Amino acid sequence: MAERKFAWPARAENTLIGKDIPRLDGVxxxxxxxxxxxxxxxxxxxxxxxxxxxxxxxxIKKIDVDAAKKMPGVKAVHLFKKVGDDVRWEGELIVAIAxxxxxxxxxxxxxxxxxxxxxxxxxxxxNIVRAAQAxxxxxxxxxxxxxxxxxxxxxxxxHRGYYGVATISHxxxxxxxxxxxxxxxxLDVHLSTQNVSGTAGQFAEPLGIDxxxxxxxxxxxxxxxxxxxxxxxxGVACAKMxxxxxxxxxxxxxxATELKVGGTRPSGYVDVTIAANADxxxxxxxxxxxxxxxxxxxxxxxxxxxxxxxxPNRSAAQIGISCNSGPNRAWRAxxxxxxxxxxQTAMDDLAAKLKMGSYEFFKKNLKHTLQNKADVYAAEMEIxxxxxxxxxxxxxxxxxxxxxxxxxxxMALHRWGGGAGPCTCTIKVHPDGSVESFLGSQDIGxxxxxxxxxxxxxxxxxxxxxxxxxxGSSKYPPSGASGGSITxxxxxxxxxxxxxxxxxxIFDKVAEKYKIESADSLVAKGxxxxxxxxxVCTWKQACSLLGQMPLEVKGEGPKxxxxxxxxxxxxxxxxxxVDTETGLVRIHKFVCVQDCGLILDELTARxxxxxxxxxxxAYSLSEERIMDNKTGRYINADLQNYKLxxxxxxxxxxxxxxQPDSEYDRGVVGLGEPPVIAPGAAISNAxxxxxxxxxPVLPFTxxxxxxxxxxxxx
Amino acid sequence: xxKRRVVTTTINGRQTEFLCEPRQTLLEVLRDTLDLTGAxxxxxxxxxxxxxxxxxGRPVDSCLVLGVETEGAVLETIEGxxxxxxxxxxxxxxxxxxALQCGICTPGFIMSCKSLLAENSDPTENDIRFYLAGNxxxxxGYDKIVRAVLDAAKKRNAxxxxx
Ligand code: FES
Ligand code: FES
Numbered sequence: 109m110a111e112r113k114f115a116w117p118a119r120a121e122n123t124l125i126g127k128d129i130p131r132l133d134g135v136x137x138x139x140x141x142x143x144x145x146x147x148x149x150x151x152x153x154x155x156x157x158x159x160x161x162x163x164x165x166x167x168i169k170k171i172d173v174d175a176a177k178k179m180p181g182v183k184a185v186h187l188f189k190k191v192g193d194d195v196r197w198e199g200e201l202i203v204a205i206a207x208x209x210x211x212x213x214x215x216x217x218x219x220x221x222x223x224x225x226x227x228x229x230x231x232x233x234x235n236i237v238r239a240a241q242a243x244x245x246x247x248x249x250x251x252x253x254x255x256x257x258x259x260x261x262x263x264x265x266x267h268r269g270y271y272g273v274a275t276i277s278h279x280x281x282x283x284x285x286x287x288x289x290x291x292x293x294x295l296d297v298h299l300s301t302q303n304v305s306g307t308a309g310q311f312a313e314p315l316g317i318d319x320x321x322x323x324x325x326x327x328x329x330x331x332x333x334x335x336x337x338x339x340x341x342x343g344v345a346c347a348k349m350x351x352x353x354x355x356x357x358x359x360x361x362x363x364a365t366e367l368k369v370g371g372t373r374p375s376g377y378v379d380v381t382i383a384a385n386a387d388x389x390x391x392x393x394x395x396x397x398x399x400x401x402x403x404x405x406x407x408x409x410x411x412x413x414x415x416x417x418x419x420p421n422r423s424a425a426q427i428g429i430s431c432n433s434g435p436n437r438a439w440r441a442x443x444x445x446x447x448x449x450x451x452q453t454a455m456d457d458l459a460a461k462l463k464m465g466s467y468e469f470f471k472k473n474l475k476h477t478l479q480n481k482a483d484v485y486a487a488e489m490e491i492x493x494x495x496x497x498x499x500x501x502x503x504x505x506x507x508x509x510x511x512x513x514x515x516x517x518x519m520a521l522h523r524w525g526g527g528a529g530p531c532t533c534t535i536k537v538h539p540d541g542s543v544e545s546f547l548g549s550q551d552i553g554x555x556x557x558x559x560x561x562x563x564x565x566x567x568x569x570x571x572x573x574x575x576x577x578x579x580g581s582s583k584y585p586p587s588g589a590s591g592g593s594i595t596x597x598x599x600x601x602x603x604x605x606x607x608x609x610x611x612x613x614i615f616d617k618v619a620e621k622y623k624i625e626s627a628d629s630l631v632a633k634g635x636x637x638x639x640x641x642x643x644v645c646t647w648k649q650a651c652s653l654l655g656q657m658p659l660e661v662k663g664e665g666p667k668x669x670x671x672x673x674x675x676x677x678x679x680x681x682x683x684x685x686v687d688t689e690t691g692l693v694r695i696h697k698f699v700c701v702q703d704c705g706l707i708l709d710e711l712t713a714r715x716x717x718x719x720x721x722x723x724x725x726a727y728s729l730s731e732e733r734i735m736d737n738k739t740g741r742y743i744n745a746d747l748q749n750y751k752l753x754x755x756x757x758x759x760x761x762x763x764x765x766x767q768p769d770s771e772y773d774r775g776v777v778g779l780g781e782p783p784v785i786a787p788g789a790a791i792s793n794a795x796x797x798x799x800x801x802x803x804p805v806l807p808f809t810x811x812x813x814x815x816x817x818x819x820x821x822x
Numbered sequence: 823x824x825k826r827r828v829v830t831t832t833i834n835g836r837q838t839e840f841l842c843e844p845r846q847t848l849l850e851v852l853r854d855t856l857d858l859t860g861a862x863x864x865x866x867x868x869x870x871x872x873x874x875x876x877x878x879g880r881p882v883d884s885c886l887v888l889g890v891e892t893e894g895a896v897l898e899t900i901e902g903x904x905x906x907x908x909x910x911x912x913x914x915x916x917x918x919x920x921a922l923q924c925g926i927c928t929p930g931f932i933m934s935c936k937s938l939l940a941e942n943s944d945p946t947e948n949d950i951r952f953y954l955a956g957n958x959x960x961x962x963g964y965d966k967i968v969r970a971v972l973d974a975a976k977k978r979n980a981x982x983x984x985x
Binding site (some may be wrong): 130131133134135136137138139140141142143144146147149155209210211279280281282328329330331333360362363552553711712714715716717718719720721722723746747748752753754755756758760761 | 843845846850853854857858859860861862863864865866867869870872899900901903904909913916917918920922923924925926927928929932950951952954955957958959960961962963964965966967968
C-alpha cells in the first residue's frame with residue numbers, strides 16, 4: 109500500500125518523466141505565432157527610441173528637447189538625466205522619445221541638444237598598472253587558509269602564470285524592453301523578463317501607484333541569461349511616456365544600446381602561483397586577480413577562488429577596477445566561468461610541469477573538490493574520456509603534430525548549486541477531468557511549461573495534452589525569478605506536491621464511491637484509476653465525483669521532502685586543432701558529461717547542455733566587449749563585430765547526461781547554468797596541449813593565439 | 823519628407839496592399855503595419871538573420887529591404903509556412919530535434935531552411951552549415967538545427983511529390 113508522502117514515481121514506472129519530449133511551446137515558436145514583447149502591437153502603439161551618451165565620462169551642461177517635442181508624430185519625451193548629472197559610460201541613457209512612427213522618433217532625437225563638460229575616463233580593464241596610476245583600483249579583500257608560504261617552500265613543483273577572461277555581454281537575441289499600456293489607473297506591461305512575479309512593484313514604486321494596479325506579462329522571452337530581472341529605468345520610462353501620451357508605448361533597446369547598458373559579465377585577470385607535491389597533489393595556491401564589473405568596480409568574487417577546489421593552503425586576493433563602462437549583471441552561472449578559467453588553466457600548466465597528463469592530474473586532485481563529489485567526477489571523467497577517445501588521442505603538451513595545424517585535448521570540471529527556487533502554484537482539476545495550472549513563472553527557453561506539464565501528466569496518469577499550463581502573468585500565484593538554475597526544481601516540486609495532494613483527494617472519493625477499502629491502494633495510470641492491475645473507473649469518471657466545482661489545490665516550495673536537491677557537477681573534454689599560421693582554433697568534438705539529479709525531460713536537458721556549450725565556445729574563441737582606450741567607447745557593439753559563433757564554426761557537440769539511479773533518487777536539480785562553466789578552461793587547456801604554449805587570455809582570437817605563439821606578452 | 827507610397831505585393835499567397843514611407847524597411851512593414859510579427863528584429867542591420875523572409879523565393883534579411891522595393895514581389899513569411907492542418911516537415915523537425923529554445927531565432931532559421939531545401943533537396947551537413955551561416959542563435963548550440971534540417975530533408979524526400 110502506498111504511503112501518502114511526497115515522492116517521485118518509481119523510475120521504472122514513468123511514462124513521461126525522463127523521456128525525450130519536445131517542448132510544448134515549440135509549435136507557437138516554430139510557426140511565428142508566439143508573441144514576444146516586441147510583437148505586442150495593440151491599437152495606437154507608439155514607438156520609443158533612445159538618445160544615449162556618446163561620451164565615456166562627463167557632466168551634462170545642457171539638455172534641450174524643445175525642438176524635438178515639436179517634431180511630427182512626437183507624443184511623449186522622457187529625460188533620464190538633467191543638467192548637472194554625470195555621465196559615467198558611453199551609452200548611458202539621456203532621452204527617450206515616443207512617436208507615432210519609429211522613424212519620427214529617430215528624427216526627433218536628432219533635434220535634441222545635449223552639451224557635456226568632458227571628464228577623464230578609464231576603460232583599460234586588463235591593465236592593473238595603468239588602473240592604479242589612474243587611481244581606479246580598490247582592494248576587495250582576501251581569502252586564505254593554511255600556510256601558503258611554508259607549502260611553497262616544501263613543494264616539489266611550483267608554477268607561476270597569468271590568465272584572464274575578457275568582459276562579455278549577454279547578447280540576448282531579443283533585447284531588453286517593454287510594451288506599456290494604461291487602462292485607467294491600471295498599467296499593463298508586457299516585459300521581456302526572467303522575473304514575472306517580481307517586477308510589478310519595481311514599476312509601481314517609481315510611478316507612485318500600487319503594485320496591485322500593475323500586471324506584468326511575459327509569455328515568451330528571447331533570452332535573458334541573467335540580465336533581465338528588473339523593470340529597469342527604460343521600462344519605467346516607457347510606462348511614464350505611455351501615461352503622458354495616453355497611448356500604449358513600446359520601447360525595445362536597439363542592439364548597440366542593449367550591449368552598452370543591458371548587462372555584462374565582469375572580466376577577470378589573475379597572477380597565480382600554484383604548487384604540487386611530487387605525487388601531483390596541489391599543496392598551495394596563491395593568487396591576486398583584478399578586473400571590472402563597470403563603474404562601480406567589483407569583479408570576480410574572491411571567496412570562490414580557486415574553483416571548485418579547496419586546496420590545503422591557499423590565498424586569493426582581489427582588486428576591483430572602476431571603469432567607465434556599463435554595469436555588470438548576473439551572466440549565466442556567475443562568476444563560475446571566470447573562476448574556472450582562472451583556476452583550471454593554472455592547474456593544467458602545473459600538471460605539464462610535473463610531466464603528468466591532465467587527466468591523471470585532475471583525477472589525483474578530485475579529493476580537493478568541494479561538495480564531496482569526487483566519486484561522481486571520477487565516473488564522469490571516465491565516461492567523457494571514452495566519448496572523446498582520450499587515451500588514444502592524448503599526448504603531452506606541445507606534441508600536437510609536425511605540420512602547422514596542431515591537435516590537442518583539454519579538460520575541465522565544474523559545479524553549481526541549482527537548488528529549487530521559491531514557487532507557489534494553483535492547480536485545478538475540473539470535473540470533466542481536464543487539469544490546469546497557474547503560476548507567475550516564465551519560460552525563458554527553460555522548458556518551464558513542458559516540465560510542469562510532464563510533472564502533472566505523470567502524476568495524474570494523463571497524456572501531456574490533458575494538462576494546460578498557464579504562466580507568464582504577475583496575477584498568477586508568485587513564483588521565483590528564473591536565474592541560477594532554480595526554476596525547474598522550484599516549479600516541479602510545487603506541482604508534484606499539489607498534484608499528489610489533489611490525487612489523494614480524488615482517490616478518497618473513488619474509494620468511497622466504488623467501495624474500495626483503502627484509497628491508498630489506488631493508482632492513476634493511462635487515463636484510468638486502477639487497483640493493482642484492475643481498472644476501477646476512468647479518470648474522467650473519478651473527476652466527475654468532484655461535483656460541479658473544480659478541485660483547487662495550492663502547491664508550494666521549496667521544501668525538504670526529497671523532491672528536489674542541489675549541487676550538480678560535470679566534466680568537459682574538448683578535442684580541437686590550432687592553425688599556427690592563422691591562429692584559428694577549430695573545435696572537432698566537445699563532450700560534456702553532466703549530472704543533475706532526476707531528469708524530467710531528457711531532450712530539453714541535453715538541449716540546455718548543448719546551448720551552454722555554444723555559449724562557452726563563444727566566450728572562449730570569439731566573443732568579447734572591446735573598449736577603445738582612446739575614446740572610451742564600446743567599439744564592437746553590434747552583431748557584426750561582436751563575434752558570436754555561427755553554425756559553421758562549431759564542431760560536434762556531445763551532451764551525455766549522467767544518470768544512474770543514485771541521481772534519479774536525489775530529486776530534481778537545475779541545469780541551465782552548470783554546463784556553461786567549464787568550456788573556457790577546457791578549450792584553453794586543449795590549445796596549450798596542441799601547441800605547448802599557453803594563450804593567457806580568453807577569447808582566443810587569432811591575434812591572441814598568434815601573439816602567444818610568437819611569445820608576445822598579452 | 824517623401825510621400826507615402828502604396829505597395830502591392832503577394833504575401834503568403836494573398837495579394838496585399840500596404841502604405842509605407844519610402845524609408846520604412848520591409849521588416850517594419852511586416853511587423854508594425856501588417857502585424858506579421860513572426861519575422862523578428864535582432865539587429866536591424868543584416869547580421870543576425872532573425873528577420874529572414876523569402877522574396878521571390880530567395881531568402882532576404884527583411885531589415886535590409888525597403889518596403890517600397892517589394893512592389894510586385896512574392897513574399898513568404900513564417901506565418902505562411904505551415905499548412906492549415908499542421909506543420910511543415912521543417913517545423914516538425916525543429917520541434918522533434920529540440921532545435922529551438924527561446925525561439926526568437928527560429929522563424930528566421932526556418933525560412934532559410936525552406937529556401938535551402940528548395941534549392942537542394944538533399945543537403946550535406948556542410949551544405950547546411952554553409953547555407954545557414956547568416957542566421958544567428960544564442961541558445962541552441964546549432965548542432966540540433968543541423969540535425970533538424972537533415973531530418974526535414976529526409977522526411978520531405980520520403981513523401982510522395984505533390985500531384
Ligand atoms: S534583424 Fe535583420 S538581420 Fe538582424
Ligand atoms: S533559440 Fe534563442 S536565439 Fe536561437
